Amino acid sequence: MPQPPYYAVIFTNQQTSDTEGYSEMADAMEQLAQQQPGYLGMEHAREGLAITISYWETLQDIARWKENLDHLQAQKLGRDRWYQWYKTRICKVEREYEFHKS
Amino acid sequence: MPQPPYYAVIFTNQQTSDTEGYSEMADAMEQLAQQQPGYLGMEHAREGLAITISYWETLQDIARWKENLDHLQAQKLGRDRWYQWYKTRICKVEREYEFHKS
Numbered sequence: 001m002p003q004p005p006y007y008a009v010i011f012t013n014q015q016t017s018d019t020e021g022y023s024e025m026a027d028a029m030e031q032l033a034q035q036q037p038g039y040l041g042m043e044h045a046r047e048g049l050a051i052t053i054s055y056w057e058t059l060q061d062i063a064r065w066k067e068n069l070d071h072l073q074a075q076k077l078g079r080d081r082w083y084q085w086y087k088t089r090i091c092k093v094e095r096e097y098e099f100h101k102s
Numbered sequence: 103m104p105q106p107p108y109y110a111v112i113f114t115n116q117q118t119s120d121t122e123g124y125s126e127m128a129d130a131m132e133q134l135a136q137q138q139p140g141y142l143g144m145e146h147a148r149e150g151l152a153i154t155i156s157y158w159e160t161l162q163d164i165a166r167w168k169e170n171l172d173h174l175q176a177q178k179l180g181r182d183r184w185y186q187w188y189k190t191r192i193c194k195v196e197r198e199y200e201f202h203k204s
Contacts (some may be wrong), residue, residue, distance in 0.1 A: 010110065045150070047147040
């Protein structure tokens with residue numbers, strides 16, 4: 001992960017009861033994202049609400065990933081079947097700090 | 103939640119095996135955050151990794167919350183006991199979009 005500034009996409013969602021095919025698609029999209037220019041990493045957790053954050057070098061990298069054809073198809077399936085609600089926030093990471101227990 | 107720009111604090115962490123008192127403190131800090139100027143909301147999920155995102159109107163609101171005395175004490179306890187690792191990212195939310203299933 002580089003020093004800031006870089007970019008984060010915060011994707012927060014509530015799923016529907018239809019989960020068929022979801023985790024396979026999520027895995028496939030994570031693998032596909034890793035192959036895109038400017039991809040820096042991904043963090044995910046779910047506990048009722050699901051949060052997925054992906055990190056990117058530039059806004060252009062994010063725009064290109066959003067328009068990737070396989071990703072567009074996954075987004076459409078998500079809206080048709082898997083997501084009750086989602087919110088996507090495009091963010092500039094301006095500062096960061098880290099702690100490791102010694 | 104206002105229109106962008108506003109700010110997000112992405113707090114990603116791995117906990118230690120010592121969880122005593124953690125959830126009570128997390129609840130207390132969420133309630134205290136809600137009383138701070140510029141607080142906009144919070145999202146949380148944990149699945150191994152824990153992600154907590156808080157949203158704020160300005161960078162100054164974030165700086166003031168970071169220096170709140172009760173919050174400083176909670177941060178110290180977190181480093182001493184509850185967190186194996188954490189990373190905090192201060193982000194400017196530049197753009198967002200939302201989907202609701204009809």
